[in-house]
Amino acid sequence: MVKKRVFVVGATGYIGKFVVRELVARGYDVVSFARERSGIGKSTTAEELRSQLKGSEVRFGDVSNMESLMKNGIRGEHFAVVVSCLTSRNGGVKDSWKIDYQATRNALDAGKASGATHFVLLSAICVQKPLLEFQRAKLQFEKELKESGLIWSIVRPTAFFKSIAGQVASVKSGKPYVMFGDGRLTACKPISEPDLARYMANCLEEPDMQNKILPIGGPGKAITPLEQGEMLFELLGRPPKFKKMPIQMFDIIIPILSLLAKLFPKLEDKAEFARIGKYYCSESMLVLNPKTGNYDADMTPSYGSDTLRDFYKRVLQEGLAGQELGEHSMF
Numbered sequence: 001m002v003k004k005r006v007f008v009v010g011a012t013g014y015i016g017k018f019v020v021r022e023l024v025a026r027g028y029d030v031v032s033f034a035r036e037r038s039g040i041g042k043s044t045t046a047e048e049l050r051s052q053l054k055g056s057e058v059r060f061g062d063v064s065n066m067e068s069l070m071k072n073g074i075r076g077e078h079f080a081v082v083v084s085c086l087t088s089r090n091g092g093v094k095d096s097w098k099i100d101y102q103a104t105r106n107a108l109d110a111g112k113a114s115g116a117t118h119f120v121l122l123s124a125i126c127v128q129k130p131l132l133e134f135q136r137a138k139l140q141f142e143k144e145l146k147e148s149g150l151i152w153s154i155v156r157p158t159a160f161f162k163s164i165a166g167q168v169a170s171v172k173s174g175k176p177y178v179m180f181g182d183g184r185l186t187a188c189k190p191i192s193e194p195d196l197a198r199y200m201a202n203c204l205e206e207p208d209m210q211n212k213i214l215p216i217g218g219p220g221k222a223i224t225p226l227e228q229g230e231m232l233f234e235l236l237g238r239p240p241k242f243k244k245m246p247i248q249m250f251d252i253i254i255p256i257l258s259l260l261a262k263l264f265p266k267l268e269d270k271a272e273f274a275r276i277g278k279y280y281c282s283e284s285m286l287v288l289n290p291k292t293g294n295y296d297a298d299m300t301p302s303y304g305s306d307t308l309r310d311f312y313k314r315v316l317q318e319g320l321a322g323q324e325l326g327e328h329s330m331f
C-alpha cells in the first residue's frame with residue numbers, strides 16, 4: 001500500500017517533534033520543513049534535527065517565504081495532508097502575525113498547490129476568548145482555513161505540561177509556590193506531548209475529527225494553581241508554602257507599558273507580554289460554556305493517559321529537560 005504523504009511545518013517545536021514521530025510510527029511518509037538552525041535559541045543543528053526527526057525526511061527553508069517553501073519544501077511533489085504546529089516563539093505582535101497567521105497561510109497555499117486535501121492545525125483553546133494579538137492572528141487563519149475548500153481539523157488544546165512546570169525547580173529548592181489571588185482564579189486540564197500528538201494523528205484517520213473544531217485536554221479533572229502547588233509539596237513530602245500575588249498588579253503594569261509603547265514603539269511587545277501574563281493568570285484553559293459564559297471543565301473533552309502527577313514526579317527526579325519555555329518564560 002502506498003503511504004500517505006504528509007508535509008509538517010512547525011516540526012521542530014515542543015509538540016511538532018512528537019507529531020512527526022507519531023506520524024512516522026503510524027507509517028506515513030513524512031516530510032518535515034524546518035530552519036537550518038531550529039529550536040529554542042536556535043540551538044539545534046541540521047544534523048541534530050535529522051536525528052531527532054528520524055524516519056521523516058527533513059527539508060530546510062523559510063516557511064515565511066512562499067518561494068522558499070515551494071522550492072525547498074514542496075519541490076513540485078504531491079502531498080495528501082499538511083499539518084501545522086507553527087507558532088511565534090515569543091508571542092510578540094508582529095511575530096504572531098508573521099507566523100501564526102502568514103506563515104501558516106503560506107503552508108495552506110503550498111499544500112493546496114501540492115494537491116493536499118486535508119489541513120490539520122494545532123491552535124489553542126484560548127482563541128475562544130480573543131483578547132491578545134496572537135489569538136487574533138490564529139483566528140484569522142482558522143477562518144481562512146475553514147473557507148479554503150480543504151478538509152480541516154482545528155485542534156485547540158488546553159495547557160501543555162511545560163506551561164505549568166515553571167515552578168518545579170524553585171519549589172524543589174525550598175522556595176514557596178507563587179500564585180495569583182487564592183490560587184483558584186483559573187483551572188486547566190493539561191495534556192502531554194505524546195498524548196496530543198496521538199490525538200492530532202487521529203485527525204488524519206477519523207472522519208468525525210474532520211471539518212471540526214476540537215478542544216482537547218488531558219486526562220482527569222481540571223486542576224487549579226493551588227492544587228498544582230499542593231501536588232508538588234505532597235510529592236516532595238513537605239508542608240505547602242504559598243506566596244499570593246494580587247492579580248490587580250497587572251492593572252497597574254499594563255496601562256503604564258501601553259502608554260510607554262505609544263511613545264516608544266519598541267516597547268509594543270513588552271506591553272503585549274504583560275497582557276499575555278494577565279490573561280494566563282486570570283482565564284481558565286477550559287471550554288467556555290456559551291450558555292453561562294463561564295469556563296466549564298465538564299464540557300472540556302479529555303484524551304490520553306499521561307497525568308500531571310506522574311509528570312511532576314518525573315521532573316522532580318530527572319529535571320526539566322525538554323520542557324523549556326524559551327522566550328515564553330517571561331510569562
Ligand SMILES: NC(=O)c1ccc[n+]([C@@H]2O[C@H](COP(=O)([O-])OP(=O)(O)OC[C@H]3O[C@@H](n4cnc5c(N)ncnc54)[C@H](OP(=O)(O)O)[C@@H]3O)[C@@H](O)[C@H]2O)c1
Nearest residue numbers: 010012013014015035038039086087124157158159160163
Ligand atoms: N503552551 C501551551 O500551554 C499551549 C496550550 C495550548 C495551545 N498551544 C499552542 O500549541 C501550538 C504549538 O506550541 P509549541 O509550544 O509546540 O510551539 P513551539 O515549541 O514554540 O514551536 C514553534 C514552532 O514554530 C516554528 N517557528 C516559529 N517562528 C518561526 C519562524 N520565524 N520561521 C520558521 N519557523 C518558525 C518553530 O521553529 P524553530 O524551531 O525553527 O524556532 C517551531 O517549529 C501553538 O499554536 C500554541 O499556541 C500552546
